Amino acid sequence: EAGVAQSPRYKIIEKRQSVAFWCNPISGHATLYWYQQILGQGPKLLIQFQNNGVVDDSQLPKDRFSAERLKGVDSTLKIQPAKLEDSAVYLCASSPRTSGFLGEQYFGPGTRLTVT
Amino acid sequence: AQKITQTQPGMFVQEKEAVTLDCTYDTSDPSYGLFWYKQPSSGEMIFLIYQGSYDQQNATEGRYSLNFQKARKSANLVISASQLGDSAMYFCAMREVNTGGFKTIFGAGTRLFVKA
Numbered sequence: 001e002a003g004v005a006q007s008p009r010y011k012i013i014e015k016r017q018s019v020a021f022w023c024n025p026i027s028g029h030a031t032l033y034w035y036q037q038i039l040g041q042g043p044k045l046l047i048q049f050q051n052n053g054v055v056d057d058s059q060l061p062k063d064r065f066s067a068e069r070l071k072g073v074d075s076t077l078k079i080q081p082a083k084l085e086d087s088a089v090y091l092c093a094s095s096p097r098t099s100g101f102l103g104e105q106y107f108g109p110g111t112r113l114t115v116t
Numbered sequence: 117a118q119k120i121t122q123t124q125p126g127m128f129v130q131e132k133e134a135v136t137l138d139c140t141y142d143t144s145d146p147s148y149g150l151f152w153y154k155q156p157s158s159g160e161m162i163f164l165i166y167q168g169s170y171d172q173q174n175a176t177e178g179r180y181s182l183n184f185q186k187a188r189k190s191a192n193l194v195i196s197a198s199q200l201g202d203s204a205m206y207f208c209a210m211r212e213v214n215t216g217g218f219k220t221i222f223g224a225g226t227r228l229f230v231k232a
Contacts (some may be wrong), residue, residue: 019163040224041224041225042120042207042209042222042223042225043122043161043207043222044222044223045219045220048219058159059221087163089159091161103161104151104163104166105161105220106163107160107161107162108160109151109158109159109160110160112159
């Protein structure tokens with residue numbers, strides 16, 4: 001079974017530029033998550049999709065971040081314009097469960113973003 | 117308010133010895149789930165173990181066990197017979213219900229160093 005795929009693995013941009021990240025979850029997984037992990041911290045949930053609907057985007061900075069999950073499969077996360085504090089690893093995860101507490105998540109390798 | 121607290125930024129353990137990584141949590145919900153994830157230097161988050169709030173017995177998965185003390189709101193991870201490959205960041209996480217559904221919150225992590 002293929003894991004969660006993310007691209008690109010690394011990205012360096014200047015502040016005020018735009019960037020997009022892509023995630024392909026494990027086949028059949030209904031729930032998809034985007035996390036931001038700043039160096040030295042634990043992951044922070046940005047947005048959670050269930051199929052192609054948004055379940056939770058309470059911590060997504062909506063003035064600059066956007067995300068979509070077309071057809072309930074792969075997803076893109078965009079930042080426009082980027083700020084220095086957006087430098088982080090962006091992790092995508094998926095889960096086969098849509099509810100319940102045993103919602104173990106399977107993570108992709110992450111995209112390391114550096115904003116200069 | 118901090119929901120997940122990992123008070124040990126770094127821990128050292130001798131190879132083949134056991135080590136306990138601390139985690140305390142805060143929630144007013146009676147139903148919740150607790151997880152531990154491992155993050156090696158490669159960056160990918162790996163699910164290790166899960167404990168439900170109503171589970172009567174402590175969870176075990178191979179060399180990993182979760183010391184669940186509900187009254188103290190602690191969910192410590194015990195790794196027995198440490199191996200060099202256990203050197204990594206370890207994150208405690210809690211899954212609880214919010215208005216948008218189920219949400220996972222991570223602690224700041226503990227970096228484990230296994231010495232030969």
